[in-house]
Amino acid sequence: xxxxxxxxxxxxxxxxxxxxxxxxxxxxxxxxxxxxxxxxxxxxxxxxxxxxxxxxxxxxxxxxxxxxxxxxxxxxxxxxxxxxxxxxxxxxxxxxxxxxxxxxxxxxxxx
Amino acid sequence: xxxxxxxxxxxxxxxxxxxxxxxxxxxxxxxxxxxxxxxxxxxxxxxxxxxxxxxxxxxxxxxxxxxxxxxxxxxxxxxxxxxxxxxxxxxxxxxxxxxxxxxxxxxxxxxxx
Numbered sequence: 404x405x406x407x408x409x410x411x412x413x414x415x416x417x418x419x420x421x422x423x424x425x426x427x428x429x430x431x432x433x434x435x436x437x438x439x440x441x442x443x444x445x446x447x448x449x450x451x452x453x454x455x456x457x458x459x460x461x462x463x464x465x466x467x468x469x470x471x472x473x474x475x476x477x478x479x480x481x482x483x484x485x486x487x488x489x490x491x492x493x494x495x496x497x498x499x500x501x502x503x504x505x506x507x508x509x510x511x512x513x514x
Numbered sequence: 515x516x517x518x519x520x521x522x523x524x525x526x527x528x529x530x531x532x533x534x535x536x537x538x539x540x541x542x543x544x545x546x547x548x549x550x551x552x553x554x555x556x557x558x559x560x561x562x563x564x565x566x567x568x569x570x571x572x573x574x575x576x577x578x579x580x581x582x583x584x585x586x587x588x589x590x591x592x593x594x595x596x597x598x599x600x601x602x603x604x605x606x607x608x609x610x611x612x613x614x615x616x617x618x619x620x621x622x623x624x625x626x627x
Contacts, residue, residue: 506556
């Protein structure tokens with residue numbers, strides 16, 4: 404099956420600075436990579452996703468990059484705000500709709 | 515908007531009890547999932563169903579079974595609950611094809627005493 408590694412496990416950044424979270428995957432057949440944000444006590448919610456035929460995707464302050472050759476993808480958050488504080492999970496799709504998740508990054512924005 | 519509803523937010527049971535966790539989705543999704551979420555371990559797949567009465571083991575199926583008698587409902591069963599099954603359980607659903615995101619329920623925090 405697929406194996407996804409996520410780093411760092413915790414990240415603290417000053418408000419207004421950028422945050423980067425990195426993930427690597429093992430199965431070269433994986434073709435879909437979503438990122439989820441989970442606030443305390445709430446469900447994971449999709450914030451951005453990327454398909455394997457695309458190298459980069461942006462949505463306002465959030466961007467994701469994909470390097471298929473190196474089998475890694477990254478989440479970039481610019482101009483961070485206090486409401487960005489949460490746990491972020493990367494995932495890679497394998498088989499029939501199944502996702503393998505990274506172990507999560509706890510992001511703390513320091514005011 | 516997709517709605518995935520889990521029957522309980524919090525549940526406390528005793529060791530050895532049979533426990534049922536229920537999940538319902540309203541988007542006619544073929545695929546439904548049960549995950550377990552533990553600190554530092556992320557979300558781990560317990561079982562997956564791709565159609566009514568069809569199921570597939572995930573990464574950690576031991577001690578669990580599932581039931582999918584209707585398309586909208588996917589149940590997770592702990593046959594004889596043990597303390598190491600104390601955890602947050604998340605249900606998710608997604609349609610087939612086109613690389614769509616999974617949608618999650620609010621989770622059930624299960625404590626086994």
